Amino acid sequence: MAATPAPYEVSDQWMGQPRPVRVVVVGAGIGGIAAVRLFHEVFQAKPAELIIYEKNNDVGGTWLENRYPGCSCDIPAHGYTYSWEGNSGWSKPYVGAEEIFDYYKGRAQAYGVFDHLHLRHRVTSATWADGDGRWKLDILNLADGSTIHDECDVLINAGGFLNNWKWPAIDGIENFRGHKVHSAKWDDDCSFEGKTVGVIGSGSSAIQIVPLIQKEVKSLVSFDRSPTWITPEFAAEFVPEGKSAVFSAEQRKRWADNPHEFLAYRKAIESSANKFFNLQFKNSNAQKELTEQFTTSMKKRLGREDLASLLVPTFAVGCRRMTPGHGYLEALAASNVTVRGDPIAHITRNGIQMADGTHLALDVIICATGFxxxxxxxxxxxxxxxxxxxxxxxxxxxxxxxxxxxxxxxxVHIALLTIIVATGPNFPLANGSLLACLEQTLRYAFAATRKIQTHNLKSLSPTRGAVDEFQEHKDALMEELVWTSHCRSWYKNGKVDGKVWGPWCGSALHFIELLGQPRWEDFDIEYRSGNRFQYLGKGQTEREKCGDDLAWYLKQPGV
Structure with a gap:
């Protein structure tokens, strides 16, 4: 005979009384730092704990790891701060990696990140334990090689979308006996003076590196498998002096002393970035105008038809990431530089063998080949x-x-869902304000965490139908956008054609407003008890139990 189920019991609590939750964030880059600031805002005086595991020996993520020559932001730095506060102290519009790192480390200290942080700890596995309704984590302590175990109700991956660098998949790369370096794992001890250097890659890192070392080397070979649209500086209307511009001490003080003026300046830069999406439609007039403008500009800067035929793209502007290339085209046209766009066969002990039989002897190979x-x-x-x-x-x-x-x-039943901050497929990484979108994913994560905490949820995960229908919508719209133009791009995982995994199918504002009102109807929800209304408790609210204003809903005009 089947056992009689236990009778339902009303929970002895007020409606929505929060239960303790433990949140683990993977990564202490820009996303992890923001997570602490927003966690304190959302969970102030609530029973919630936050832990951050970071594999590096400091915070900062991308801006800690990337220190190659010329590494800097390519949007005005005032558009590269959190929404809740700007930085009136930037030294110049397009600041270098070290200054950006110093700024974000300062924010980490100000927000109390180090109170939650375990440095040199790499998360190696996360497994959902359905009986407990928690994630079970294995973490490698990189300092001593030991493995520790942890668990959490909510797991947020803030590891970044350009985090795991890799050598290019070229036969023989392990055989090279000269100096070999990757742009994301730079070796400051390497000297290029008087040497023959090969740079593999034509993306953002190579575009910043080449002009910096071209005058120093004896000769340079640039291996440009795919052309890239080289553009003026982003938001150049705010920086008429160009890349070399600096902010005077007087200007920085004026912004610090006049917050309304400073906010207006920040808003103007942000608004400029958020107008960008209209240019992403393949057949728009704006796209045609940009194509003509950038084609003319690139040809003029190169000054050589042989290089123009190799380096000026024929695909839509934006199919690959557009990159401001201060001095890049001019460096490629210099007398000590050779540009090769033909295939590499393999790497030898002392250079690179091309598919056409040419062997290029090299002292140094720089792999600016991404992640x-x-x-x-x-x-x-x-x-x-x-x-x-x-x-x-x-x-x-x-x-x-x-x-x-x-x-x-x-x-995947994740007592939340795993939020993949800035690394999720189709995150708005080329659609406007990246940081504002990053912040919104964290707010979304913490909104879901609050729902779990106050509504007695065990797990919350999107339905298969919701995922399938979003993919259908995304793929259909992408056919109208530049990212499906015929180009090789990391937006398509290095493929020429195929589904777009990179940018969002809309503007940055489109993404922010969508996530601002979570569609809980798209989720499968599992409760910790058999009755979804158990969280209603014994019929009272927090206001009643804590003696707050019991008539807060009354209003009087003029009061």
Whole structure:
């Protein structure tokens, strides 16, 4: 005979009384730092704990790791701060990596990040334990090689979308006996003076490196497999002096002393960035005008038809990431530089063998070849059905609005959902204000955390139908946008054609407003008890239990 189920019991609490939750954030870059600031804002005086694990020996993420020559932001620095506060003290509009790192480390100190932080700790696995309704984590302590175990109700991956650098997939790269360096793992001890140097890559890093070392080397070979649109500086209307502009001490003081004026300046820069999406439609008049403008500009700067035919793209502006290239085209046209756009066969002990039989002897090879852009997390992530997300995303990453996902037919039940901050497929990384979108994913994560905490939820995950329909919508709109133009791009995981995994299918504002009102109807929800209304408790609210204003809803005109 089946056992009689226990009778339902009313919970002895007020409606929505929060239960303790433990949140783990992976990564202490710009996203992890912002997470602490927003966590304190949302969970002030609430029973919630925050832990951050960071693999590096300091905060800062990208701006700690990337220190190659010329590394800097390519948008005005005033558009590269959090929404809640600007930085009136930037030394110049396009600041270098070290100044950016110093700024964000200062923000980490101000927000109390180090109170939550474990440095040199790499998360290696996260497994959903359905019985407990928690993530079980394995973390490698890089200082002593030991493994520690942790668990959490909410897991947020703030590891960044350009985090896991890789050598190019070229045969023989391990055989080279000269000096070999990757742009994301720079060696400051390497000297280029009087040497023959090869730079593999034509993306943002190479475009910043080449002009800095071209005058120093004996000769340079630039391996440009794919052309890139080289543009004027972003938001150049605010910096008429160009890349070399600096802010005077008087200007910085004026901004510091006049917050309304400073905010207006920040808003103007931000608004300029957020107008950008209209240019992303392949057949728009704006796209045609930009193509003509940039083609003319690049040809004029190169001054050589042989280089123009190789380096000026024929695909839509923006299909690959547009990059301001201060001095880049001029460096490629210099007498000591050779540009090769033909295929590399393999790397030898002392240089590079081209497919046409040419051998190029080199002292140094710089690999400005980017990162793993498959969007698979750097750690094992196993859901309720026992399947690793990295396996499921081996061919294509499929997300819900870039912030959540399911594994095959069984949802990943994540006592939240795993928010992949700035690394989720189709995050707005080329659609306008990146930092504002990053902040919004964190607000979305903490809104879901509050729902879990106050509504007695065990797990919350998007339905398979919601994921499939978002993918359908995204893929259909992408056909009208520049990213499906015929170009090789990391937005498509290095492919010429195929589905776009990179930018969002809309503007930055489109993304921000969408996530501002979570669609909980798109989620499968599992409760910690058999009755979804148990969180209603014994019929009272927090206001009543804590003696707050019990007539807050009354209003009087003029009062």
């Amino acid at each position: 793993d852009t498959s969007y698979r997390p750097s750690f094992s992530l196993v859901g309720k059905n026992g399947r690793d997300l990295r396996e499921y995303w081996a061919d294509e990453p499929r997300s819900y609005l870039s912030v959540a996902f399911v594994l095959h037919d069984v949802p």
